[in-house]
Amino acid sequence: MNYPKSFLDLVECFKRLPGIGGKSAERLAYYVLSMDKEYVQEFAHTLMNFQDNIHYCKKCGHICEGDYCEICQDETRDQSVICVVESPKDVFAMEKVREYHGLYHVLHGTISMIDGTTVDDLNISSLFERLDGVKEVILATNPTREGETTALFLAKLLAKRNIETSRIANGLPIGSNIDYADELTLLKSLEGRKKI
Amino acid sequence: MNYPKSFLDLVECFKRLPGIGGKSAERLAYYVLSMDKEYVQEFAHTLMNFQDNIHYCKKCGHICEGDYCEICQDETRDQSVICVVESPKDVFAMEKVREYHGLYHVLHGTISMIDGTTVDDLNISSLFERLDGVKEVILATNPTREGETTALFLAKLLAKRNIETSRIANGLPIGSNIDYADELTLLKSLEGRKKI
Ligand SMILES: [Zn+2]
Ligand SMILES: [Zn+2]
Numbered sequence: 001m002n003y004p005k006s007f008l009d010l011v012e013c014f015k016r017l018p019g020i021g022g023k024s025a026e027r028l029a030y031y032v033l034s035m036d037k038e039y040v041q042e043f044a045h046t047l048m049n050f051q052d053n054i055h056y057c058k059k060c061g062h063i064c065e066g067d068y069c070e071i072c073q074d075e076t077r078d079q080s081v082i083c084v085v086e087s088p089k090d091v092f093a094m095e096k097v098r099e100y101h102g103l104y105h106v107l108h109g110t111i112s113m114i115d116g117t118t119v120d121d122l123n124i125s126s127l128f129e130r131l132d133g134v135k136e137v138i139l140a141t142n143p144t145r146e147g148e149t150t151a152l153f154l155a156k157l158l159a160k161r162n163i164e165t166s167r168i169a170n171g172l173p174i175g176s177n178i179d180y181a182d183e184l185t186l187l188k189s190l191e192g193r194k195k196i
Numbered sequence: 197m198n199y200p201k202s203f204l205d206l207v208e209c210f211k212r213l214p215g216i217g218g219k220s221a222e223r224l225a226y227y228v229l230s231m232d233k234e235y236v237q238e239f240a241h242t243l244m245n246f247q248d249n250i251h252y253c254k255k256c257g258h259i260c261e262g263d264y265c266e267i268c269q270d271e272t273r274d275q276s277v278i279c280v281v282e283s284p285k286d287v288f289a290m291e292k293v294r295e296y297h298g299l300y301h302v303l304h305g306t307i308s309m310i311d312g313t314t315v316d317d318l319n320i321s322s323l324f325e326r327l328d329g330v331k332e333v334i335l336a337t338n339p340t341r342e343g344e345t346t347a348l349f350l351a352k353l354l355a356k357r358n359i360e361t362s363r364i365a366n367g368l369p370i371g372s373n374i375d376y377a378d379e380l381t382l383l384k385s386l387e388g389r390k391k392i
Binding site: 003005006007009010016017018026027028029030033035037039040042043044045046048050053054063064065087088089 | 199202203205214226227228233236238239242285
């Protein structure tokens with residue numbers, strides 16, 4: 001006695017998504033069975049057109065619906081600063097702060113020995129093609145081993161081009177407790193201390 | 197700066213699924229963006245045809261691709277016993293045991309005051325239309341408050357029809373530890389003790 005093929009097919013589709021195991025995929029398929037038909041059709045159509053509608057900006061690599069993203073098209077933004085981030089998510093996070101008014105460059109990952117991700121797999125070469133008129137590059141990759149490696153790699157290349165390069169600060173998150181902080185964060189927080 | 201509309205649409209679709217919150221839905225949408233196009237198209241088509249292909253068996257309520265499920269169509273199975281379960285998942289679980297050779301009846305839920313699920317919302321009336329020639333009904337709803345309520349309700353109605361009715365046993369799961377068992381399970385395990 002096996003699940004009907006169409007059921008197993010949907011379970012397989014769900015299982016391909018990250019963080020969804022066999023049991024969860026089954027549960028989701030049962031749920032889809034109980035959903036209003038119009039919602040399921042909408043889901044299917046949204047998926048079908050998703051990749052056709054969403055593109056990576058030809059200039060910065062951020063996600064957008066046309067050729068270029070909103071930010072690259074906005075001439076009021078400071079064209080002399082580029083903030084380099086790992087993923088489009090980070091662009092949205094930065095924009096929420098409402099303090100940065102320059103441009104972005106989305107790498108779509110980090111250099112990683114473990115994953116075998118090399119420079120050529122990332123959106124890096126196009127960064128060096130858009131440095132005319134750029135005064136500062138802010139390296140805002142994550143404060144992880146891979147993020148640091150990638151930032152150091154880019155910093156070296158940018159130094160050769162005589163571009164001012166900065167790295168976002170590490171330290172204790174606002175609202176956190178010192179006794180809960182990991183040692184490395186605390187060390188970075190001490191090293192980065194400022195006179196008050 | 198907002199996410200592109202097509203992106204938000206897909207996030208919304210994922211958010212409608214159970215156990216998937218805003219952050220997970222976003223993560224899944226990013227993942228879909230990075231998937232091979234053929235897989236995404238396959239996912240969309242599978243979803244599109246899913247509800248058309250999967251039906252509830254007209255006799256027992258189990259899921260199947262035609263009008264009647266494999267089990268109801270299998271004349272070698274014991275037609276005199278019906279095992280009543282809450283969901284198709286339970287049929288698959290029972291079948292894995294390979295010890296039960298009768299028929300099933302899937303309620304698609306339980307009577308629940310909290311959810312407002314009444315007898316009329318469940319696949320119950322059709323059970324009483326298929327009792328000719330049936331000698332025993334095994335009530336295999338879950339050992340939860342709702343499952344017990346539903347089993348008791350059915351047991352009363354079946355008693356009027358002079359059908360032998362049984363309830364699956366409660367007790368300690370095999371391989372479990374007594375000191376980890378909850379009190380109710382331990383009590384049921386004591387009450388259900390057998391001479392050895
Ligand atoms: Zn852009
Ligand atoms: Zn059936």
